[in-house]
Amino acid sequence: MKALVIIPTYNEIENIDKMIKAVLSQDPNIDILIIDDNSPDGTADVVKTVMETNDRVKLIERSGKLGLGSAYVRGFEYALANGYEYILEMDADFSHNPNDLPRLLEAAKTNDLVIGSRYVHGVNIINWPFRRLLISYFASKYVYYITRMPIKDPTGGFKCFRRKVLESINLKEILSDGYSFQVEMNFRTWVKGFRIKEVPIVFTERIGGVSKMSKQIVWEAVWMVWRLQFMKLMGKIR
Numbered sequence: 001m002k003a004l005v006i007i008p009t010y011n012e013i014e015n016i017d018k019m020i021k022a023v024l025s026q027d028p029n030i031d032i033l034i035i036d037d038n039s040p041d042g043t044a045d046v047v048k049t050v051m052e053t054n055d056r057v058k059l060i061e062r063s064g065k066l067g068l069g070s071a072y073v074r075g076f077e078y079a080l081a082n083g084y085e086y087i088l089e090m091d092a093d094f095s096h097n098p099n100d101l102p103r104l105l106e107a108a109k110t111n112d113l114v115i116g117s118r119y120v121h122g123v124n125i126i127n128w129p130f131r132r133l134l135i136s137y138f139a140s141k142y143v144y145y146i147t148r149m150p151i152k153d154p155t156g157g158f159k160c161f162r163r164k165v166l167e168s169i170n171l172k173e174i175l176s177d178g179y180s181f182q183v184e185m186n187f188r189t190w191v192k193g194f195r196i197k198e199v200p201i202v203f204t205e206r207i208g209g210v211s212k213m214s215k216q217i218v219w220e221a222v223w224m225v226w227r228l229q230f231m232k233l234m235g236k237i238r
C-alpha cells in the first residue's frame, strides 16, 4: 500500500539529494514529499532536478520559514488528498536513518501510530552535546508527568501515521509549531484511543548543515504541554 515520507527542509542542500535517494531505495511503495520553506541555499532547486527524472518525488514550496508544524500539516493534507495509507515524518539531515523505514512500516501494519523512539532501552543518541541530551531526556519525562501519556519519546520526529489517524484529527486545530508539534500530534492520537507503538531507533546528530532548533522552540514546548493537558480536562481535546 502507498506510503508517503514527508520531509520539511530549510537549508538542507548538503543532505537533500542523498536523502531522497536513500529513502526511495527502501521500498518501491514509498513516495517522498519535500516541504521547502524557500531555503536561501537553493534546496528546492535540487529537488526539482531530481523530479525531472523521478515521479515518486513531490515538492511543495512555501514562501518563507513558516515552521515545522505547519509544514507537516500541509504535508498531511497532501497525503490525505492523494490517497496515501502510510504517512511518515522524517528529518532531512540523516539524524533519522532511512534504513529504519521498513521497520516503521512493518510495525504500522498492526498499529495506528508508530514512533521511532530513542528512549525504548536507555538513550540511543549519537553525537549530541550533553546539554542537549539532558534537555531532550528530561523533556520526555516532563511530558509524561503532566499528561501520563505512555510514550517514552514524545518529542521524536521519525514516525508513521495510518491515514485514519490524520483523518480523525482536525488539522486546523493544531496549535504547535516546534518540538511540541510532535507532542501534540501524539497527544491527540492517544486521547482518541488509537494504537501507538514505539520501535527503537538510533538518532545521530547531523554532519552536514546546521540545526534550526532555538530557545523559543523549547519554551513553546514547555508551555504547550500544560495547555494540551488543560484542554483535555476541559473536553476541548477528545
Ligand SMILES: Nc1nc2c(ncn2[C@@H]2O[C@H](COP(=O)(O)OP(=O)(O)O)[C@@H](O)[C@H]2O)c(=O)[nH]1
Pocket (backbone or CB within 6 Å): 007, 008, 009, 010, 011, 012, 035, 036, 037, 065, 066, 067, 068, 071, 090, 091, 092, 093, 095, 206, 210, 211, 212, 213
Ligand atoms: N520547511 C521547514 N523545515 C524546517 C523548518 N525548521 C526546521 N526544518 C527542517 O526540519 C528538520 C529538523 O530540523 P533540525 O534543524 O535538524 O532540528 P534538530 O534536529 O532538532 O536540530 C530538518 O529537515 C530541517 O531542515 C521550517 O521552519 N520549515
Ligand SMILES: [Mg+2]
Pocket (backbone or CB within 6 Å): 091, 093, 095, 206, 211
Ligand atoms: Mg536535525
